[in-house]
Amino acid sequence: MADQIIFTAEDLTRMLIDLPTCNQTIGDQARARQNSLTKPQGSLGHLEELAIWLASWQGRDAPSVADAYCLVFAGNHGIAAKGVSAYPAEVTAQMVMNFEQGGAAINQLCRVSGAVLKVVALELDRPTDDLSQGPAMTAEDCARALQVGRDAVPETADILLLGEMGIGNSTSAAALSAACFGGAVKDWTGPGTGLDQSGLDYKINLIEQAMSCHDNMLTSPFEILRRLGGRELAAIAGAVICARERGIPVILDGYICTAAAAVLTTGATAALDHCQVAHLSREPGHRVLSEILGKRPILDLDMRLGEASGAAVALMVLQAAVAVHNGMATFAEAGVSEHD
Numbered sequence: 001m002a003d004q005i006i007f008t009a010e011d012l013t014r015m016l017i018d019l020p021t022c023n024q025t026i027g028d029q030a031r032a033r034q035n036s037l038t039k040p041q042g043s044l045g046h047l048e049e050l051a052i053w054l055a056s057w058q059g060r061d062a063p064s065v066a067d068a069y070c071l072v073f074a075g076n077h078g079i080a081a082k083g084v085s086a087y088p089a090e091v092t093a094q095m096v097m098n099f100e101q102g103g104a105a106i107n108q109l110c111r112v113s114g115a116v117l118k119v120v121a122l123e124l125d126r127p128t129d130d131l132s133q134g135p136a137m138t139a140e141d142c143a144r145a146l147q148v149g150r151d152a153v154p155e156t157a158d159i160l161l162l163g164e165m166g167i168g169n170s171t172s173a174a175a176l177s178a179a180c181f182g183g184a185v186k187d188w189t190g191p192g193t194g195l196d197q198s199g200l201d202y203k204i205n206l207i208e209q210a211m212s213c214h215d216n217m218l219t220s221p222f223e224i225l226r227r228l229g230g231r232e233l234a235a236i237a238g239a240v241i242c243a244r245e246r247g248i249p250v251i252l253d254g255y256i257c258t259a260a261a262a263v264l265t266t267g268a269t270a271a272l273d274h275c276q277v278a279h280l281s282r283e284p285g286h287r288v289l290s291e292i293l294g295k296r297p298i299l300d301l302d303m304r305l306g307e308a309s310g311a312a313v314a315l316m317v318l319q320a321a322v323a324v325h326n327g328m329a330t331f332a333e334a335g336v337s338e339h340d
Contacts, residue, residue: 007146009222016267027056036330051325068115070161075232076127080168086194109312122231132209142226149238163253163308173259175228190283233260250275255286279310
């Protein structure tokens with residue numbers, strides 16, 4: 001972790017104003033190539049758009065996902081002590097150990113997809129404060145977590161997969177979404193790890209308390225993150241900004257990861273243009289959030305595990321998109337007649 005804290009509220013606001021854009025010229029060239037390949041135009045559907053998106057953000061004629069890195073950030077939440085999850089808070093540290101020993105779903109999915117997995121645990125012995133009663137983090141805690149996310153991004157990555165682990169963090173995700181985009185808390189809140197209806201109603205009530213508690217103080221992306229988020233969620237936001245600065249496309253896992261990143265759009269509507277949503281989570285708020293962001297999830301497999309599992313599966317779809325974009329012959333190269 002860097003000793004210097006650079007993510008004050010003002011610094012985060014400035015970074016969001018100065019975000020780089022994609023290389024539109026390369027994007028146009030990639031689209032022209034897609035239209036010249038030996039297939040009817042548009043016949044590979046979303047695979048074509050994904051290849052064009054990759055090329056434009058990497059600034060390469062031939063996009064690549066060969067150097068794929070998967071970052072899973074882990075953090076503990078004070079709100080978990082109030083029973084908002086079907087699992088106890090100690091499961092966060094236990095699952096981090098499982099990741100490190102190679103026994104989790106994400107280990108197997110990274111192995112088959114070829115992504116390099118890195119797990120970053122953020123002060124698991126010191127949960128955030130209870131967001132329903134006050135700010136989850138101090139300004140310093142939030143700033144340090146943002147910096148952890150920034151520091152974790154490898155400079156050599158072709159693509160970055162982001163995920164999380166943290167008992168109670170679906171409560172934070174719902175609160176962040178409601179703070180950023182409004183609407184009824186119940187529409188953003190789901191069962192998480194498996195709450196029954198009584199538990200879900202209790203969870204909704206706690207989030208409504210949080211919204212009342214913070215009310216007019218949710219004035220910037222930084223304040224939204226520190227009041228309603230968690231260390232691992234702030235780290236995701238920091239990684240997203242760093243990836244944008246380096247021209248690295250990002251795959252966001254599911255609801256919790258998308259909600260953490262979506263906070264940045266309150267400071268810049270185009271903040272997630274370099275990001276794709278990996279899959280449509282079973283958490284009901286994720287469909288609403290994806291639609292608001294204008295992000296079409298790459299997959300819809302009824303997943304809700306987290307830990308970047310959906311992002312690792314989506315990487316394999318991107319590998320297919322890159323293979324056909326770079327490897328197919330054009331009509332001219334193959335000597336195939338084009339449609340008039």
